[in-house]
Amino acid sequence: MSEEHHPHTGHNHNDCIESALETAEQLCAEQGQRLTKVRRRALELIWESHRPLGAYQLLAKLAEEGFNSAPPTVYRALDFLLAAGLIHKVESMNAFLGCVHADKAHKGYFLICDECHNVMEFDYQDIHASLIARAAEQDFELRSETIELTGLCSACKKAGASL
């Protein structure tokens, strides 16, 4: 596999992919879950993409490789990966991306760039605590959080300023 440099950060993205796959194998083994071929390859393809991947984009890639190419195939894989905490869904984009710390239970908070469509996951415990507290004020028991912030990322801001 050739080196793959992430457009914005410039890091060797292959390392991310490898490490994510290892973590996935490990977690599934621990929990008695089966990371089947199609599930594993789906996860890998999601990670290989530099931005969140739509279900049908993923389906096309899987189809190219000879996997069954009907929607349920990909949605089943996605459901599994979501349930296992290996990926997140970005609701405002109807797209999926690999979780950067699948080993820790957490909610995915995202910064989404309007320009380059890159997504960064962030995890701030203080915001989580504030949200729980605010919900509790209304006697609301929190279960899930969708936190998706859009705007301009650092790189695109610089690029825009120099025009």
Added chain:
Amino acid sequence: MSEEHHPHTGHNHNDCIESALETAEQLCAEQGQRLTKVRRRALELIWESHRPLGAYQLLAKLAEEGFNSAPPTVYRALDFLLAAGLIHKVESMNAFLGCVHADKAHKGYFLICDECHNVMEFDYQDIHASLIARAAEQDFELRSETIELTGLCSACKKAGASL
């Protein structure tokens, strides 16, 4: 129009609808925007629903009343109302609900009950400030925020406990 009591809070929801429509008229007048028949009725129908309304649910209601019943009709009305800040879209439900304080510029933060599907809008300045600060740490310029929390509302929690 008969009195309409909101399922959870028990308040007379007609008052909400009336007041929302008045605010809408006023805001549109101020900004030189046209609150046409279909836009006005769409807003009213969204308010008449006790929970977020899907685009095609709205379309069906409009069709019953003799409005044109092709999707673009309803999506145009929704686009207008969104741009005017009169409604919000709940991304995780693909549904729309009336904004409770359309007169003030703000982001919609939502508490969504998994049981009854009621949605409460809340607006906490401190969370907003935290989010801006966290984004700034990454040199990210915030433009929009999607904050959608799900869980159990007060009423449903009580109902569940008594089973």
Added chain:
DNA sequence: TTCAACCTGTTATACTATAACAAAATAAAA
């Protein structure tokens, strides 16, 4: 080996949203 649980294949369909162009209505300019 037999059974049960789980995973995958397949077809059909439901739900959500936009493109593209024509016609009508409204507002502004002449």
Added chain:
DNA sequence: TTTTATTTTGTTATAGTATAACAGGTTGAA
């Protein structure tokens, strides 16, 4: 008031996202 520009609506077609339902195959345990 007529003309013109702008905005809104009508209409048809299509793109994009997601699930239902049932049949068939695999896996691992009893």
